[in-house]
Amino acid sequence: MEVLRFHQAIPSKKGRVPPMLGVMLGSEAPISIRRVLDGDEIIASVELNEDQFELVRSGQSSKLYFPVGTGIPTAKVTSRFLAKVALEAIAQRLLSSDGGIDYIVEEEQFDLIREHARYGHVKEWPYYVRRIYDANLDEKIHGLEGQKVHEYDFLHTCHGELYFVLALYGVELTINIDGPCIEGYETWLNENDNVSPLYWGENAEG
Structure with missing residues (x-):
């Protein structure tokens, strides 16, 4: 349900859309992408640690992978x-x-x-x-x-x-x-x- 809410930008009662975890090519640590509702607009931001930011800054990696769906729960x-x-x-x-x-x-x-x-x-x-x-x-x-x-x-x-x-x-x-x-x-x-x-x-x- 969290994956569905993320992709459809469905906020909680507090107005938060759950973040989505993904991976970056060349990094073993997970990355997080967030979607924030700003009026009628949806603003996306990606959270990187220092090593991941350096990979992007140096041009070594810029590919991010996130799940487009998930399986049905148990x-x-x-x-x-x-x-x-x-x-x-x-x-x-x-x-x-x-x-x-x-x-x-x-x-x-x-x-x-x-x-x-x-x-x-x-x-x-x-x-x-x-x-x-x-x-x-x-x-x-x-x-x-x-x-x-x-x-x-x-x-x-x-x-x-x-x-x-x-x-x-x-x-x-x-x-x-x-x-x-x-x-x-x-x-x-x-x-x-x-x-x-x-x-x-x-x-x-x-």
């Missing part, structure tokens, strides 16, 4: 994150309904994923992840112009399974709300030409 961390977001999304959908919140709290169907979100009791709760569009995509999607930061929806399959589908900067993450099994979603994808539920059915582009 399965347990990611699945617990998805479980928490899924429960919050359900609460958001039912918030205006009479007894909606009570239903979420009392419904036994949510006990397992609720326990996983809070305590991580289920060691292996698989999820499905893939990229469905570029992070910097800037075009009309679902009638809206500009870069798509996040979107989500639920998928209820013909087999009675309920999946939560979340996309963050084009990375689709899917978790089974009913239990630690993702095969049903993979089957659904195979049966529907690998289309994302976010762009299928009522969500399909007109």
Whole structure:
């Protein structure tokens, strides 16, 4: 998430964008690049130690390497994150309904994923992840112009399974709300030409 925040210049509540660590050709010590928001502008600066600065000054080295992306965090961390977001999304959908919140709290169907979100009791709760569009995509999607930061929806399959589908900067993450099994979603994808539920059915582009 820090790599994503760096590349997309997403600040914290204090207005800070996390720095990115990289390497310089000819130096074993890491270097750091920072992005600072100055109004509508983004100012980048590179922090070098004395030896690295001397390499640049002498013309021996000026190549810097930084990661353009990173892998998904460990399965347990990611699945617990998805479980928490899924429960919050359900609460958001039912918030205006009479007894909606009570239903979420009392419904036994949510006990397992609720326990996983809070305590991580289920060691292996698989999820499905893939990229469905570029992070910097800037075009009309679902009638809206500009870069798509996040979107989500639920998928209820013909087999009675309920999946939560979340996309963050084009990375689709899917978790089974009913239990630690993702095969049903993979089957659904195979049966529907690998289309994302976010762009299928009522969500399909007109």
